Amino acid sequence: MKLMNHRLALRLAAFGAVAAVVATSIALAPISQASTTATTSEGVQCENDTNANFSLTARSGYVSTPDGNSIYMWSYGNSTGGFQLPGPTLCVTSGQKVTVVLHNSLPEPTSIIFAGESGVLADGVAAQPQFDSTGPGASLTSLVQAAGAGNGSVTYTFTAGSPGTYLYQSGTDVKKQLQMGMYGALVVRPAGHPTQVNDRSDSAFTAGKEYLFLLSEVDPDVHLAVERNQPVDWSAYRARYFMINGRSMPDTLAPNNASWLPTQPYGATVHIKPYDATTNPLPATIRYLNAGTVNYPFHPHGSDERVINRDGHALQGPNGEDLSYQKYDLDVGPGQSLDVLMQ
Amino acid sequence: MTKNSMDKPLSRRGFLVGGAGFISAVAIGSRLIPAQAVPAPAAPTVATPGDVNAVNVHLVGTDGWVSMPAAAPADAPFFPDSLAPKPFDTYCFGFRNVTGFTPAAVAAERGKAEISAPMMFFDEEDEIFITLTNLGLSVRPDLFDGHTLHWHGFVNAIPLFDGVPELSLAVPVGRDFTYYYKPHDAGTYMYHCHFEDVEHVQMGMTGMVFVRPKQNQTRQGVTTVNPAFAAGAPTPWKDRSGNVITVASTIPPGRYAYNDYDGSTAYDREFAFMITELWSAAHYRDAHIQVNNWTDFDPSFWLMNGRAYPDTVAPNSTAMGGAGELQNVFPAGALPVIGNNGPSDDANRLQYQPISSLVTCQPGERVLLRFSNLGYQNHAFTVDNIDLTVIAKDGSLLKGRDGTANYITTNTVDIGPGESRDIIFTAPTGPNAEGTYLLYDRKYAYQNNGGGPGYGGMLTHIEVSAGTPVQTEPNH
Numbered sequence: 001m002k003l004m005n006h007r008l009a010l011r012l013a014a015f016g017a018v019a020a021v022v023a024t025s026i027a028l029a030p031i032s033q034a035s036t037t038a039t040t041s042e043g044v045q046c047e048n049d050t051n052a053n054f055s056l057t058a059r060s061g062y063v064s065t066p067d068g069n070s071i072y073m074w075s076y077g078n079s080t081g082g083f084q085l086p087g088p089t090l091c092v093t094s095g096q097k098v099t100v101v102l103h104n105s106l107p108e109p110t111s112i113i114f115a116g117e118s119g120v121l122a123d124g125v126a127a128q129p130q131f132d133s134t135g136p137g138a139s140l141t142s143l144v145q146a147a148g149a150g151n152g153s154v155t156y157t158f159t160a161g162s163p164g165t166y167l168y169q170s171g172t173d174v175k176k177q178l179q180m181g182m183y184g185a186l187v188v189r190p191a192g193h194p195t196q197v198n199d200r201s202d203s204a205f206t207a208g209k210e211y212l213f214l215l216s217e218v219d220p221d222v223h224l225a226v227e228r229n230q231p232v233d234w235s236a237y238r239a240r241y242f243m244i245n246g247r248s249m250p251d252t253l254a255p256n257n258a259s260w261l262p263t264q265p266y267g268a269t270v271h272i273k274p275y276d277a278t279t280n281p282l283p284a285t286i287r288y289l290n291a292g293t294v295n296y297p298f299h300p301h302g303s304d305e306r307v308i309n310r311d312g313h314a315l316q317g318p319n320g321e322d323l324s325y326q327k328y329d330l331d332v333g334p335g336q337s338l339d340v341l342m343q
Numbered sequence: 344m345t346k347n348s349m350d351k352p353l354s355r356r357g358f359l360v361g362g363a364g365f366i367s368a369v370a371i372g373s374r375l376i377p378a379q380a381v382p383a384p385a386a387p388t389v390a391t392p393g394d395v396n397a398v399n400v401h402l403v404g405t406d407g408w409v410s411m412p413a414a415a416p417a418d419a420p421f422f423p424d425s426l427a428p429k430p431f432d433t434y435c436f437g438f439r440n441v442t443g444f445t446p447a448a449v450a451a452e453r454g455k456a457e458i459s460a461p462m463m464f465f466d467e468e469d470e471i472f473i474t475l476t477n478l479g480l481s482v483r484p485d486l487f488d489g490h491t492l493h494w495h496g497f498v499n500a501i502p503l504f505d506g507v508p509e510l511s512l513a514v515p516v517g518r519d520f521t522y523y524y525k526p527h528d529a530g531t532y533m534y535h536c537h538f539e540d541v542e543h544v545q546m547g548m549t550g551m552v553f554v555r556p557k558q559n560q561t562r563q564g565v566t567t568v569n570p571a572f573a574a575g576a577p578t579p580w581k582d583r584s585g586n587v588i589t590v591a592s593t594i595p596p597g598r599y600a601y602n603d604y605d606g607s608t609a610y611d612r613e614f615a616f617m618i619t620e621l622w623s624a625a626h627y628r629d630a631h632i633q634v635n636n637w638t639d640f641d642p643s644f645w646l647m648n649g650r651a652y653p654d655t656v657a658p659n660s661t662a663m664g665g666a667g668e669l670q671n672v673f674p675a676g677a678l679p680v681i682g683n684n685g686p687s688d689d690a691n692r693l694q695y696q697p698i699s700s701l702v703t704c705q706p707g708e709r710v711l712l713r714f715s716n717l718g719y720q721n722h723a724f725t726v727d728n729i730d731l732t733v734i735a736k737d738g739s740l741l742k743g744r745d746g747t748a749n750y751i752t753t754n755t756v757d758i759g760p761g762e763s764r765d766i767i768f769t770a771p772t773g774p775n776a777e778g779t780y781l782l783y784d785r786k787y788a789y790q791n792n793g794g795g796p797g798y799g800g801m802l803t804h805i806e807v808s809a810g811t812p813v814q815t816e817p818n819h
Contacts, residue, residue, distance in 0.1 A: 202744060238638060238639070239638065240638050295721055295759055295760075297759045297760045297761045297762065299495065299761045301500060301505055301507065302497065302498065302499060302500035302502075302505060303498060303499075304496075304498055304737070304739060317747060320583065321743060321745060321747040322743030322744045322745045322747055323743050323747060323749045324743055324744065325736060325739060325741055325743070325749065326737065326739035327736060327737040327739065327762075328495070328496035328498075328737045328738060328739075328761075329495075329496070329737055329759065329760075329761035329762045331721070331759030331760070331761075331762055
C-alpha cells in the first residue's frame with residue numbers, strides 16, 4: 001500500500017530520524033564522514049542576531065512533497081531572503097529585548113502571535129485583539145495588530161521569557177493562514193548557558209546536538225482554493241500531508257539546505273552516538289513543537305526521551321524538585337512544545 | 344497489503360544468511376546490554392533458548408474473522424462483511440499464541456487470528472525468545488505480506504529485533520524468525536506488527552506486553568530475596584547534592600508495578616487494556632481486494648482488548664494455560680469451542696477475542712490498570728466515584744532524577760497513540776462500596792457501536808464485591 005496516513009508518515013519520519021540513525025551510525029558512519037559538512041548539515045539552524053532584531057516578510061511560495069506534488073503556501077521568510085517553510089527559527093536569550101519587524105507581501109493583512117510570551121508590544125503599544133469598531137456588536141478582525149495587505153508592516157517587541165521552545169504564528173484569519181503555513185519556531189536560551197535547555201544544569205546537551213521538530217499538516221484542497229482565489233470549504237477539511245519542519249518523509253532525511261528543496265531548508269535527521277555515562281552522557285536534545293490541529297505522537301525506537309520542558313517551562317517543583325519524566329512516545333498537542341533529552 | 348506480482352521466494356542461501364545475522368546479532372546485543380555486574384568477558388555469552396532464565400514463546404501471524412457487538416447497525420457494504428462466516432462479521436489480521444503446539448497444530452491456526460493479540464508478561468532480565476511464524480492470509484492468498492514483532496518502547500532495541508522491516512527484515516509467508524529480548528526496565532509496553540504498519544496495526548496485530556520488576560523478588564512465582572531492596576541499599580536516584588539516595592526500609596517480596604524502592608506501587612490485582620479503534624471500511628476493503636486511503640480514517644468501533652462494550656465485560660474465552668512458559672502468555676493453548684452447535688454457534692462469537700476487560704476486586708484493594716493505546720486517536724479514561732492515580736507513563740515511573748514522586752491523582756487520564764499509562768486505584772470501602780462502577784472513555788462521541796443507539800465502545804465494569812476470589816493472573 002502506497003497511501004500513507006499521518007501515523008505512518010509520522011512513524012516513518014520518527015524512525016527515520018531516530019531508529020535509522022542507530023543503523024546509520026553503525027553501518028554507514030564511514031560514508032557520512034567522507035561527505036562534506038555542507039551535505040550533512042543537520043540540527044537547529046538558528047536565525048541569530050546579537051541584538052535580537054529580526055525582519056520577516058510574509059510571502060507566498062511553493063513547497064514540494066515526496067509524491068511529486070507542488071503546494072502553494074504562505075509563510076514567513078527573512079526579509080533579505082526568499083520564501084521558506086516553516087518561518088525562520090528565531091534564537092534569542094531569556095531576558096533579551098526582541099524586535100521583530102513584519103512586512104506583508106500577501107494579498108490580505110497578516111500578523112504574528114508570540115504564543116507563551118508576555119508584555120508584547122505592537123508598534124509601541126500593547127499587542128491586543130483588533131475589532132472593526134468600538135462598543136457592542138464589534139467584530140474581531142485580528143487577534144493582534146496586523147501588517148496591512150500591499151506591503152504594510154508592523155513591529156513587535158517583547159522581552160524573551162523563560163527558556164524553552166515556542167511557536168510564533170499568524171494571528172489574522174488564523175484558521176486559513178496557519179494552514180497556509182504561517183508559523184515558525186522561537187527558541188529562548190537560558191542566559192549564560194547556551195548549551196542548556198533551561199536554567200537547570202541537568203538540562204545540558206552537547207553543543208551542536210540540538211534538534212527541532214516543527215510539526216504541521218496540509219490539506220491540499222485548501223491551498224488550491226486559496227491559490228485560485230476560491231472559497232474554502234472548511235467542513236471538508238482533511239489533512240493529507242504531514243510534515244516535520246515543512247518536509248514529509250523521506251525529504252525529512254535530507255540535510256539542511258538541500259539544493260533540491262530550495263524553499264524547505266530544515267531537515268529532521270538526528271545523528272547521535274549511543275549514550276555512555278562517561279564518554280557521551282548528553283547525546284542530544286530535541287525540541288518538539290506542534291503547529292497542526294491534532295496531537296502528533298512521536299515514538300523514538302529503542303530509546304526513551306526525558307521530557308524536561310513543556311511549553312517553555314522547566315518541569316520542576318517549587319523548590320527545584322526534578323519533575324521531568326521519561327517517555328517512549330511524545331504526544332505533542334496543538335500549540336504545545338516538549339523539550340526532551342535523548343538518553 | 345503487498346501484491347504478489349513479483350514473488351521472489353527466499354532462497355535457502357538467503358535464509359541461512361539471515362540466520363547467521365541473527366546469531367551474530369545476539370552476540371552484539373548482549374554486548375550492548377548494560378548488565379549489572381559484568382566480569383569483563385573476553386567473548387560475550389550468547390543466550391540460548393535452553394538457558395535457565397530463558398522464556399520461549401511461539402506466535403503466528405495470520406488473518407481471520409471476529410465479531411463486533413450483535414446490536415451494531417449495518418453499514419453496507421462494509422459491515423457486516425458479506426464474506427464473514429457465521430457467527431462473525433469483521434475481517435482482521437492478528438497474532439495467535441501457539442507455544443507448545445506441534446508443527447501440524449501450528450499450521451492449522453492459519454485463518455484463526457485473534458484480536459487483541461496474546462497478552463504477554465515477563466520478569467526483568469528474562470531471556471525471551473519469541474518465534475514468529477507467518478502463516479499467510481487465508482482470505483487473500485494473492486498477497487505476500489510479511490509480518491514482524493515490534494516491542495514498542497523497548498529501550499536499547501537491536502535493529503534486527505526491533506521489527507521494522509525497512510531497517511532490518513520481516514518474516515515472509517511460510518517462514519519463521521526468532522526474536523530475542525532481555526528487558527531491564529519493568530513497565531507497561533505494547534507490541535505490534537511493523538510490516539506496512541498503518542494497515543497491519545489497524546487490522547488487529549496489536550497486543551499488550553508488560554514486565555514485572557525485580558522488586559517483586561520473584562521470578563515465575565519463585566520467591567528470591569534480593570538484597571537490593573533491603574534498608575540502606577542504593578536506589579537509582581541522587582539528591583541535588585549528588586548523594587545517592589538509599590532504601591529507607593526493607594521492601595518485602597510482593598506485587599509491585601515498578602522498582603519504586605518505597606513500596607508505593609504495590610497492588611493486589613492487575614488488569615491490562617489494549618486500546619484500539621476499528622474502521623469497518625478498511626477491514627472490508629482488505630477482504631474484498633480494494634485499497635484504502637488511510638488519511639480518510641473514520642473508525643466505526645472503539646475497542647478494549649479487541650472487544651466493544653458490552654462484549655468487554657463478557658468473561659475471558661479461556662482460562663490461563665499450563666505451567667512454565669505457558670504462564671507468560673494469555674491465552675495459552677487452543678481456544679475452546681463453546682457452543683453446542685459447532686463453531687458457527689453464536690456462543691462462539693468472541694472465540695477469537697478471548698481477553699475480557701471486566702475488572703473485579705474486593706473493597707479496599709489496590710488495583711493496577713495497565714493501558715496501552717495502539718489506536719490512532721487520543722482517549723481519556725475516567726471512573727465515576729473512584730480517583731485514579733497515574734504512577735507511570737510509557738513504562739517509566741513518575742519519579743524525577745532526584746527521586747521526587749510525581750504521581751498524579753485525577754479522575755481522567757488522557758492516553759495518546761503509542762502511549763501507556765499505569766494507574767492504581769483503591770477500591771471503595773464502606774457500607775455502600777460494593778457494586779458496579781464504570782470505567783470508560785470520556786469522549787462520549789465514541790461511546791457507541793457503529794453509530795448505533797445505546798452504550799458501546801470503550802466502556803467496561805469495575806465490580807467491587809467482598810466475595811471476589813484472590814487474583815492469580817492478569818485480567819482474571
